[in-house]
Amino acid sequence: MSTILTHIAISDGKIKRSSLEVLSHCTQLANDNGHQSEAVIIDANASQYVDDVKKYGVSKVYVIEDPIFKNHINTPLLKALTTVMEQADPYIFAFASTEGTKDILGALAANQDAAVLSDVSEFNLIDGGISAKRPVMAAKILSSNEAKADKILVSVRSGSYELAENETDGEVVNIDFSFNESELKATLREVIGASGDKIDLSEAEAIVAAGRGAKDEEGQKLINELAETLGAAIGASRALTEAGIMDPSLQIGQTGKVVSPQLYIAVGISGAIQHVAGMTNSKVIVAINKDPDAPIFDVADYGIVGDLYKVLPPFIEELKKIKG
Amino acid sequence: MKFYVCIKQVPDVNAPIQIKGEELIQDTNRMILNAYDASAVEEALVLTEKHGGEVEVVLIGPDKAKETIRKALAMGAQKATHIQTSGDENYDSSTYASILASFFKDKEYDVISCGKQSQDTDAGLTGSMLAELLNLPYATNAVGLEIEDNQLVVKRQGDTGQEMIALPSPCLVTCSNDMNEPRIPSLKGIMQSKRKPMEAVELSSLDVEEDNLAAKTTVTGYQEKPEREAGKKFEGEPDDIAAEVAQLLDTEANVI
Numbered sequence: 001m002s003t004i005l006t007h008i009a010i011s012d013g014k015i016k017r018s019s020l021e022v023l024s025h026c027t028q029l030a031n032d033n034g035h036q037s038e039a040v041i042i043d044a045n046a047s048q049y050v051d052d053v054k055k056y057g058v059s060k061v062y063v064i065e066d067p068i069f070k071n072h073i074n075t076p077l078l079k080a081l082t083t084v085m086e087q088a089d090p091y092i093f094a095f096a097s098t099e100g101t102k103d104i105l106g107a108l109a110a111n112q113d114a115a116v117l118s119d120v121s122e123f124n125l126i127d128g129g130i131s132a133k134r135p136v137m138a139a140k141i142l143s144s145n146e147a148k149a150d151k152i153l154v155s156v157r158s159g160s161y162e163l164a165e166n167e168t169d170g171e172v173v174n175i176d177f178s179f180n181e182s183e184l185k186a187t188l189r190e191v192i193g194a195s196g197d198k199i200d201l202s203e204a205e206a207i208v209a210a211g212r213g214a215k216d217e218e219g220q221k222l223i224n225e226l227a228e229t230l231g232a233a234i235g236a237s238r239a240l241t242e243a244g245i246m247d248p249s250l251q252i253g254q255t256g257k258v259v260s261p262q263l264y265i266a267v268g269i270s271g272a273i274q275h276v277a278g279m280t281n282s283k284v285i286v287a288i289n290k291d292p293d294a295p296i297f298d299v300a301d302y303g304i305v306g307d308l309y310k311v312l313p314p315f316i317e318e319l320k321k322i323k324g
Numbered sequence: 325m326k327f328y329v330c331i332k333q334v335p336d337v338n339a340p341i342q343i344k345g346e347e348l349i350q351d352t353n354r355m356i357l358n359a360y361d362a363s364a365v366e367e368a369l370v371l372t373e374k375h376g377g378e379v380e381v382v383l384i385g386p387d388k389a390k391e392t393i394r395k396a397l398a399m400g401a402q403k404a405t406h407i408q409t410s411g412d413e414n415y416d417s418s419t420y421a422s423i424l425a426s427f428f429k430d431k432e433y434d435v436i437s438c439g440k441q442s443q444d445t446d447a448g449l450t451g452s453m454l455a456e457l458l459n460l461p462y463a464t465n466a467v468g469l470e471i472e473d474n475q476l477v478v479k480r481q482g483d484t485g486q487e488m489i490a491l492p493s494p495c496l497v498t499c500s501n502d503m504n505e506p507r508i509p510s511l512k513g514i515m516q517s518k519r520k521p522m523e524a525v526e527l528s529s530l531d532v533e534e535d536n537l538a539a540k541t542t543v544t545g546y547q548e549k550p551e552r553e554a555g556k557k558f559e560g561e562p563d564d565i566a567a568e569v570a571q572l573l574d575t576e577a578n579v580i
């Protein structure tokens with residue numbers, strides 16, 4: 001019997017849904033293969049999330065609580081992760097593919113001499129390791145991969161698995177942790193523009209994404225109104241984040257975030273492969289573009305050919321009526 | 325400051341891609357400098373133009389990757405090292421990181437810059453692996469770099485906001501293409517690149533442990549991603565089609 005360990009990411013005082021998706025899958029794998037599913041929470045207030053994690057069929061929850069984890073800093077996080085790996089001795093250690101994970105995954109693999117597959121869209125156990133699918137070539141192609149080693153790290157794209165609750169009375173293990181300021185190799189000076197009350201794009205149920213076509217003030221106003229009407233998060237193409245019109249954390253695509261909402265509305269976005277790479281997992285895609293040949297229409301379920309300044313006002317009006 | 329920028333030659337994701345059986349046939353006539361590495365080169369050039377210093381690029385790859393090295397030299401890098409491989413090895417990020425770690429062992433530098441990921445595989449692992457192997461302070465996914473009092477100040481894109489991190493030298497940073505617009509080499513740059521030093525290093529001379537040259541991960545095949553079907557396209561009077569689609573989102577797609 002081996003351990004499949006899942007890292008639980010906390011962001012803005014909440015468990016990231018994508019971590020629970022990964023945990024749900026890991027518990028399933030553990031149950032199907034006679035292994036045990038365990039989880040680790042590393043945060044300034046880690047213990048307050050334990051009860052929620054226990055709902056997902058874990059036999060143990062490791063808790064590392066320290067004020068140093070208030071913000072993401074790689075050195076202490078790496079130390080905490082290596083500490084928990086020594087204690088839990090996981091065969092598989094799975095993560096949600098957040099920016100926080102991307103920052104440390106390679107370093108942790110090098111430190112632990114582990115095999116690693118990042119940003120997979122599915123993975124399963126095979127003899128001696130795991131098999132996994134990864135989107136490559138700007139997500140035009142799926143590659144099949146195998147990792148075989150005594151220890152394997154894997155990070156999973158958000159939206160790859162469904163949540164599956166499965167309450168057990170898992171044991172809680174508090175791990176002693178101390179971190180000396182002098183161990184900090186780098187200094188975090190400040191955190192700028194953390195979204196706070198905004199909806200997290202990677203977990204949003206509905207997203208309105210704006211592109212170059214909606215770059216002026218009037219366009220932005222319409223985007224905001226549409227998002228507000230739907231209770232949707234706002235995202236952007238690179239054209240707008242690059243121009244400084246939208247916050248860089250809102251970029252969706254190969255460089256930006258991968259999203260998987262129920263509804264994705266692309267407004268004035270051409271549909272370059274690097275943008276599409278981040279949004280094709282959306283359930284329903286609506287595109288509004290004045291160019292009937294724009295590639296975004298190839299992936300859209302509902303394509304509205306027209307000038308967004310003329311289309312959005314009646315569209316918003318009608319949605320308001322439906323919402324009542 | 326002395327910058328080493330690790331650059332990789334990758335297939336252009338915009339080129340036509342074919343899968344034959346489970347093999348990926350890449351159009352080798354369209355091999356390019358990884359876009360994220362181009363941004364890393366650009367930023368190193370900007371910083372050394374402003375604060376003084378030197379930019380050297382390092383590439384692991386086969387002979388045909390020389391054109392990618394030339395591109396970085398034409399952009400303005402002063403020197404290059406080409407760590408030569410046959411190109412048919414089965415290397416993954418950890419193999420490249422191990423080779424680079426052996427190369428850097430006895431080098432002096434202030435900053436090693438990498439791309440935040442390879443444009444073709446999106447692995448995003450090599451940079452932080454290399455930092456760990458060399459025991460360097462590091463930051464990934466940089467969207468801005470400054471030099472202040474001999475420290476590298478990195479603005480990195482985190483999950484929600486941007487984190488400002490000061491790294492003492494020597495350090496490692498991985499760069500996003502959101503950092504800048506890489507310059508297009510000028511004709512003069514291209515001419516000069518031909519006379520710039522490009523040192524060839526045999527892989528065997530780097531003493532990488534045999535174990536570390538064996539990749540722990542393998543690609544077993546490729547498949548076309550199941551394409552989304554294009555749905556309905558609505559053309560006509562904006563008022564009408566907007567209302568129609570809004571209705572369908574409610575009654576047909578059930579997403580309102």
Ligand SMILES: Cc1cc2nc3c(=O)[nH]c(=O)nc-3n(C[C@H](O)[C@H](O)[C@H](O)COP(=O)(O)OP(=O)(O)OC[C@H]3O[C@@H](n4cnc5c(N)ncnc54)[C@H](O)[C@@H]3O)c2cc1C
Nearest residue numbers: 211212213237238239253254255256268270274275290308
């Ligand atoms: C390595 C790499 C990574 C990248 N990563 C990303 C990424 O993560 N995310 C991303 O988005 N891009 C990314 N890009 C950039 C990408 O290739 C495109 O350049 C970008 O997505 C274009 O943004 P856009 O569609 O808003 O702009 P454009 O391509 O300029 O398209 C604007 C569209 O708006 C339409 N339009 C204009 N006016 C109107 C109007 N009044 N009404 C309706 N429609 C209108 C036009 O018909 C056009 O189709 C990356 C590129 C590279 C090389």
Ligand SMILES: Nc1ncnc2c1ncn2[C@@H]1O[C@H](COP(=O)(O)O)[C@@H](O)[C@H]1O
Nearest residue numbers: 330384417438439441442447448449450
């Ligand atoms: N063959 C190589 N030669 C030089 N640098 C490389 C090579 N492969 C990867 N790198 C560096 O690692 C980054 C990509 O890491 P990864 O996404 O893990 O492949 C690139 O942007 C380069 O900076």
